Amino acid sequence: MESPIPPPEEEISRPKRNNTWIYLIIIVLLLGTNVYLFIQRKDAAQQNVIIKEQLHQTSTEKETLQQEYEASLARLDELTTQNARLSKDLQAGNSEIAKTKARIQAILSKEHTTQTELKEARGLIKSLNLKIAGYEKQIALLQKQNTELVVQRDSVATTNSRLQEKVNLAKLLHASNIRIKAINLRHGGRKERETQRAKRADLLRIIFDIDENKLTDSGTKELKIRLVNPKGELLSNAALGSGSFTDHNGDITYYSLSKKIDLETGVPVKDIDVDWSQSASYEIGAYIVEIYHEGYLIGKSSVSLR
Numbered sequence: 001m002e003s004p005i006p007p008p009e010e011e012i013s014r015p016k017r018n019n020t021w022i023y024l025i026i027i028v029l030l031l032g033t034n035v036y037l038f039i040q041r042k043d044a045a046q047q048n049v050i051i052k053e054q055l056h057q058t059s060t061e062k063e064t065l066q067q068e069y070e071a072s073l074a075r076l077d078e079l080t081t082q083n084a085r086l087s088k089d090l091q092a093g094n095s096e097i098a099k100t101k102a103r104i105q106a107i108l109s110k111e112h113t114t115q116t117e118l119k120e121a122r123g124l125i126k127s128l129n130l131k132i133a134g135y136e137k138q139i140a141l142l143q144k145q146n147t148e149l150v151v152q153r154d155s156v157a158t159t160n161s162r163l164q165e166k167v168n169l170a171k172l173l174h175a176s177n178i179r180i181k182a183i184n185l186r187h188g189g190r191k192e193r194e195t196q197r198a199k200r201a202d203l204l205r206i207i208f209d210i211d212e213n214k215l216t217d218s219g220t221k222e223l224k225i226r227l228v229n230p231k232g233e234l235l236s237n238a239a240l241g242s243g244s245f246t247d248h249n250g251d252i253t254y255y256s257l258s259k260k261i262d263l264e265t266g267v268p269v270k271d272i273d274v275d276w277s278q279s280a281s282y283e284i285g286a287y288i289v290e291i292y293h294e295g296y297l298i299g300k301s302s303v304s305l306r
Helices: 009-013 020-082 084-092 094-109 115-171
Strands: 175-186 191-195 203-210 219-228 243-246 252-255 257-263 269-277 285-293 296-305
Touching: 020 094, 020 115, 094 115, 175 285, 175 296, 203 219, 203 257, 203 285, 219 252, 257 269
Parallel strands: none
Antiparallel strands: 175 191, 175 203, 203 269, 219 257, 219 285, 243 252, 285 296
């Protein structure tokens, strides 16, 4: 049996190849790639967060500007509605205001608005508000002037009213020498006799004078006469012309008789008389007579019957 042939010496002496370092390099490269990709992904996520925050901030700022703009428009509408004179001033500058409003609305209506555009809109709204503030000052000044004019007008009106009242009071007639006579009628009324006894009185005759008045216009003047019995009751009879009038205080006052007289400026009228008669007997006691002109009491007197 032949001995085995030994391998060539070259093959026997060649060492085996070690590939471990190659694997290490590959592993390191893979780890480096993963680290790089992780860092890139993290940066991208952070960038997305920043972009989202910027978008949210832009949206919030845009909404705020929209609210400020709407508030400005509301102020402007209110001012023009309240003041017609200011409305004319607004019409004069309407073109500039219209351009400002159009630009603001164009910016705020855009879906994607840049910070530069928002800054522009903010400036335009500020400018619009300054104009509105100017109009508000105008209105305040106009209101102040109007208040002053009203005060002046009221003051003048009050003064005129007082002067007119003084003139009217000066024009009032004045009754003097007022007397009340109880008259007893005899022989069917053909003969009269004055009496002091209530049971004999058939009528009461009121006699008075009107003093001269240089301010009263000439013409027919109507006097209202109140006659009050001892019980404090107003004597009234529609058949004799009793009625009512409004006095200078605005109150309704009832009267017994009325008397018209013809008057000349500055000339007195003497011994004006008017009679009161009644079917009932006259009461014992004091009778009061009051004479009114233009709602004012111009004379008063009394007489007692026993």
